[in-house]
Amino acid sequence: MNRQQQQGWTLVELAVALVIAALITAAIVPLIPLGTRIAAGDVAGRELDDAQQAIIGYARAQGRLPSADSDGDGKQDAGRTTGWLPNKTLDLPPRIKLRYEVRPSLQESTHSYTPQLPGAFAAQLSSTPGGLDLCMKLLAPPEASLTLPGMPAAFALLHPDGIGNEARDIATTPPGGIDRLSGARLAALGNGELAGRLACMDRVARVQGAALNAQTAYSADQIAEFNAAFRDFDVDVAELVLAQANTGLAFAGLGLAQALIDQALAVILTYAGWPPDGTAIAIGVDITVMVAEHSNALGSIGYAIYQLNLASKDVESGKEGLETAQNVAALAVLQQARANNLYKAAGQAAVNLNDGGIKQ
Structure with missing residues (x-):
């Protein structure tokens, strides 16, 4: 009896175990496809993210x-805006097979941005289309060729196996129809978001700021050059003033010499008894006239000495003025050199910023 009861309980336990296993199986089996779809969705998401990063890297390098x-x-086919993502061109593994559509103007190499630089630097700017040209297109109002619901897209990617959807061949999607496909997993970047990832605002602002600095430095260089030329003119004027002062000094010295000669002759003639008294009476020369002549000669000597002193002071002033003008001119030349170096830098x-574009 005990043995039969023991066997009966074993069968019951087995039956209970089978029932529990059946319940667990019934609960798990429906979840397997869901897990598969979730895993497939994760793979699709990673592939879309990898593709977006590759496209952004290509844009940064190629402009x-x-x-x-x-x-x-x-491989990409020039001018084509709709088709497969060129995974070889982007160095992506062959397993990433995505539908791809791009805004026409963004895959074209056109030169549309040139910063305003002064002087010879304007000719040094590269005319080859680059990243800043792409940035200006992204920042400009977009054309209506590729518009997804709610935003204008720069490019769009379509994965053939989205979450909860069967795999499908999307290579037959008509051109321009990527935004109308439903079911497959879609990823897109708008113009503003792509411009943000490429740091377009920062790059363009840096180039514009550098161009403005160059314009300012160029103006300062031109002013410094004019100032240096004007100071050279000051030196020429100071040299002319000094030459005139030296000429005045020479004339003052000549006047003093003439006055001394006149006085010496008058003294010699007076001491020699010239003219004799008889002659003086005969010709009506009064001795007081000779005294007056001596006085005039002495006055001329004094005036000549005064003029010589003034001329000497003018010469000293001219030398100081010339030295000051030369020092100011030298400082102006130094300032011009600094301004020119700032302008060149x-x-x-x-x-460099313009040529570097968005690569830096």
Whole structure:
């Protein structure tokens, strides 16, 4: 009896275990496809993210978005805006097979942005289309060729196996129809978001700021050059003033010499008894006249000495003025050199930033 009861309980336990296993199986089996779909969705999300990063890297390096692959060879076909993502061009693994559509103007190499630089630096700017040209297109009002619900898109990617959807061949999607597909997983970047990821506002602002600095430095250089030329003119004027002062000093010395000669002759003639008294009476010369002549000669000597002193002071003043003008001119030349160096540095910085575009 005990043995039969023991066997009966074993069968009951087995039955209970089978029932529990059946319930667990019934609960788990429906979740398997859901888990598969979730895993597939995660893979699709990662592939879309990898593709977006590759496109952004290509845009940063080439200054434009890649064209589409129209024949499935993995390489971009120039001018094509709808097709497969060119995974070979973007160095993506072949397993990433995505539908791709790009705004036409963003995959074209057109030169549309040139900063205003002064002087010779304007000719040094590269005319090759680059990242800043792409930035200006992204920041401009977009054309209506690729518009997804709620935003104008720069490019769009479509994965053939989205969450909860069966895999499908989307290579037959008509051009321009990527935004109308439903079911497959879609990823897109708007113009503003792509411009933000490429740091377009910062890059353009840096180039514009450098160009403005170059313009300011160029103006300062021109002013410094004019100032240096004007100070050279001051030196020429100071040299002329000094030459005139030296001439005045020479004339003053000559006047003093003439006055001394006249006085010496008058003294010699007086001491020699000239003219004799008889002659003086005969010709009506009064001795007081000779005294007056001596007085005039002495006055001329004094005046000549005074003029000589003034001329000497003028010469000293002229020398000081010339030295001051030369010092100011030398300072102006130094300031011009500094302004010119600043202008060259600012201009070259603007050229480098423009040529570097969004690669830096």
